[in-house]
Amino acid sequence: MSHLVVRGRRINWTLVLVLGYLFYLLLGAMVFQLLEKQAEAQSRDQFQLEKLKFLQNYTCLDKQALEQFVQVILEAWEKGVNPEGNSTNPSNWDFSNSFFFAGTVVTTIGYGNLAPSTVAGQVFCVFYALFGVPLNLAFLNQLGKGLNAHLIPLERWVHKPGRARVVQTLALALFLTAGTLLFLVFPPMIFSYVEGWSYGEGFYFTFITLSTIGFGDYVVGTDPNKHYISMYRSLAAIWIVFGLAWLALVFNLGADLMEKFLQLKWHKPGTAEEA
Amino acid sequence: MSHLVVRGRRINWTLVLVLGYLFYLLLGAMVFQLLEKQAEAQSRDQFQLEKLKFLQNYTCLDKQALEQFVQVILEAWEKGVNPEGNSTNPSNWDFSNSFFFAGTVVTTIGYGNLAPSTVAGQVFCVFYALFGVPLNLAFLNQLGKGLNAHLIPLERWVHKPGRARVVQTLALALFLTAGTLLFLVFPPMIFSYVEGWSYGEGFYFTFITLSTIGFGDYVVGTDPNKHYISMYRSLAAIWIVFGLAWLALVFNLGADLMEKFLQLKWHKPGTAEEA
Ligand SMILES: [K+]
Ligand SMILES: [K+]
Structure with missing residues (x-):
């Protein structure tokens, strides 16, 4: 452990590093939240709007069917399949x-x-x-x-x-x-x-x-x-x-x-x- | 540069490292391709099938509309929006x-x-x-x-x-x-x-x-x-x-x-x- 005596008090520099590290993470968490949360809410609202528009334009679709389709696309995406286009996409x-x-x-x-x-x-x-x-x-x-x-x-x-x-x-x-x-x-x-x-x-x-x-x-x-x-x-x-x-x-x-x-x-x- | 004399021939160990590194990458490329390509094709075929099934079940949808919707979902996903559920999802x-x-x-x-x-x-x-x-x-x-x-x-x-x-x-x-x-x-x-x-x-x-x-x-x-x-x-x-x-x-x-x-x-x- 490294110490320094300043005005009669010992400072533990390892502790400073640990606290600094923790503070840096907390600071980052706050700033990222501040910068991203609003944009995310905007994107989300816009997406929900597009989903609604889609349901209105294609009346044979119900909400449940659409959600099911969303899930199918996400599963494909997670398995590394590009859901766009047809099966002739390059591998x-x-x-x-x-x-x-x-x-x-x-x-x-x-x-x-x-x-x-x-x-x-x-x-x-x-x-x-x-x-x-x-x-x-x-x-x-x-x-x-x-x-x-x-x-x-x-x-x-x-x-x-x-x-x-x-x-x-x-x-x-x-x-x-x-x-x-x-x-x-x-x-x-x-x-x-x-x-x-x-x-x-x-x-x-x-x-x-x-x-x-x-x-x-x-x-x-x-x-x-x-x-x-x-x-x-x-x-x-x-x-x-x-x-x-x-x-x-x-x-x-x-x-x-x-x-x-x-x-x-x-x-x-x-x-x-x-x- | 480091060298070693083996049976009268110098071996450049840096060169061995560079070639070994390149070989290791090529080997990895081959094995990953071998292991993943088939599974990917399978997932892709299955997804295309589900897409077709969806088109058959909901006849008001045409192929173009579906592709457009896929794109909307992917854009939301890329912006970090979870396309499942409604807008009350936690941020x-x-x-x-x-x-x-x-x-x-x-x-x-x-x-x-x-x-x-x-x-x-x-x-x-x-x-x-x-x-x-x-x-x-x-x-x-x-x-x-x-x-x-x-x-x-x-x-x-x-x-x-x-x-x-x-x-x-x-x-x-x-x-x-x-x-x-x-x-x-x-x-x-x-x-x-x-x-x-x-x-x-x-x-x-x-x-x-x-x-x-x-x-x-x-x-x-x-x-x-x-x-x-x-x-x-x-x-x-x-x-x-x-x-x-x-x-x-x-x-x-x-x-x-x-x-x-x-x-x-x-x-x-x-x-x-x-x-
Ligand atoms: K990384
Ligand atoms: K990474």
């Missing part, structure tokens, strides 16, 4: 989509627009992830080391004794800016152009993907009515691999800074005051 | 759900059964994750250190010079077995009981959650027709936090072993043979 599990799915498993992005629905598929998925996630970590680590090796001359120059702290900060700023442009600012332009999203939506997709959150509300290359050139998917795959390596570095840097800020790393076990 | 964005959502963002699980649909919500979500993900990492690191501090006496005993390698292996096996039971084998019993899943489905949910893949095809505590006691959600939250810390350790161990196996860590930069 969700063609090779290219399966490859993309395998990629979302090992990177732990897990969009979930595709997910195994058979028992055999779910069992395989567990074992596939069990070995695939560490393999992906090893791969990203190696990629990071490779990038690092090329950065060493730069780093030596930056960390030369006597070099001003301002230069080190500038180098860090350069690393963050260049990566931000290359992985976060530029790709959404391509995605929004090809997918027909706004730039904001493309950026949201970009960030949610590289952070490996992967809600799956926006996924590139999945519109069955669009013809995607294979170059596009390959570029997206390369972007994901390098972007993940970069953002993981940034997140670790952030976690490091937070721990340093909370003095958790300043006291080594031997020198820390124990309560 | 998806009440405080408890928003709190759960905030947790899935900072842990990068990102089930996606809830996702912000407003521009303001999406913008906030990006910034929330930008600071929340490192905060969560710092929190998990600190938790790991806390666990480690309690394990140190055990570790000292295990790593005492002269202690047989078999004891070290046994200690590792114990760590893996105890964690597996506590975080992977036992919780699915509770989840499957409360949610009405099979044990296999509960285990699949457990693993997909703790690995932070989070497809969102199975999520606990989301059935609007069930009354969940608040104890259940709290227990699930505690399980996620400790389970994440444990599985992250296991995955890192796995990545370490793979890198060691590929000899990537045996050669230090100074001693490695450069091509």
Whole structure:
């Protein structure tokens, strides 16, 4: 446990971190609720209106029949069937989509627009992830080391004794800016152009993907009515691999800074005051 | 680059890792396709049949009207509206759900059964994750250190010079077995009981959650027709936090072993043979 004596009172920094974490979650809960609840109510009212209109236009339908049909559609959706159009729709599990799915498993992005629905598929998925996630970590680590090796001359120059702290900060700023442009600012332009999203939506997709959150509300290359050139998917795959390596570095840097800020790393076990 | 001379030929282990990674993705793509494609075709045929049956039973409906209605339902679904029932359904964005959502963002699980649909919500979500993900990492690191501090006496005993390698292996096996039971084998019993899943489905949910893949095809505590006691959600939250810390350790161990196996860590930069 790390402590600091301030005006005669000990502050437990681990406790600060735990309370800060809890507070951050509560804050998020409040803001998300504030931002989303009204829009949800609006969408819901609109949908109920459309349902009513449908019932009025087609008088042979009763409420019960409609609800039953809604349930059939949702079940199909949950089993991964696209309810639109007819049975000549291309399969969700063609090779290219399966490859993309395998990629979302090992990177732990897990969009979930595709997910195994058979028992055999779910069992395989567990074992596939069990070995695939560490393999992906090893791969990203190696990629990071490779990038690092090329950065060493730069780093030596930056960390030369006597070099001003301002230069080190500038180098860090350069690393963050260049990566931000290359992985976060530029790709959404391509995605929004090809997918027909706004730039904001493309950026949201970009960030949610590289952070490996992967809600799956926006996924590139999945519109069955669009013809995607294979170059596009390959570029997206390369972007994901390098972007993940970069953002993981940034997140670790952030976690490091937070721990340093909370003095958790300043006291080594031997020198820390124990309560 | 790390190399090894075998029968006069150099093996580039980085290349082995890259090719292995690619091969693993291709293998996954093939197996997932094999396991899921047929089931998908079956579900799709069944759904088309139900659609036809519906058209035959309600003759005032034509194909176009039905397709239009399918689209309306899907749009509602994508905006996060539950199309079943009427507008008195409880909101998806009440405080408890928003709190759960905030947790899935900072842990990068990102089930996606809830996702912000407003521009303001999406913008906030990006910034929330930008600071929340490192905060969560710092929190998990600190938790790991806390666990480690309690394990140190055990570790000292295990790593005492002269202690047989078999004891070290046994200690590792114990760590893996105890964690597996506590975080992977036992919780699915509770989840499957409360949610009405099979044990296999509960285990699949457990693993997909703790690995932070989070497809969102199975999520606990989301059935609007069930009354969940608040104890259940709290227990699930505690399980996620400790389970994440444990599985992250296991995955890192796995990545370490793979890198060691590929000899990537045996050669230090100074001693490695450069091509
Ligand atoms: K995820
Ligand atoms: K996800």
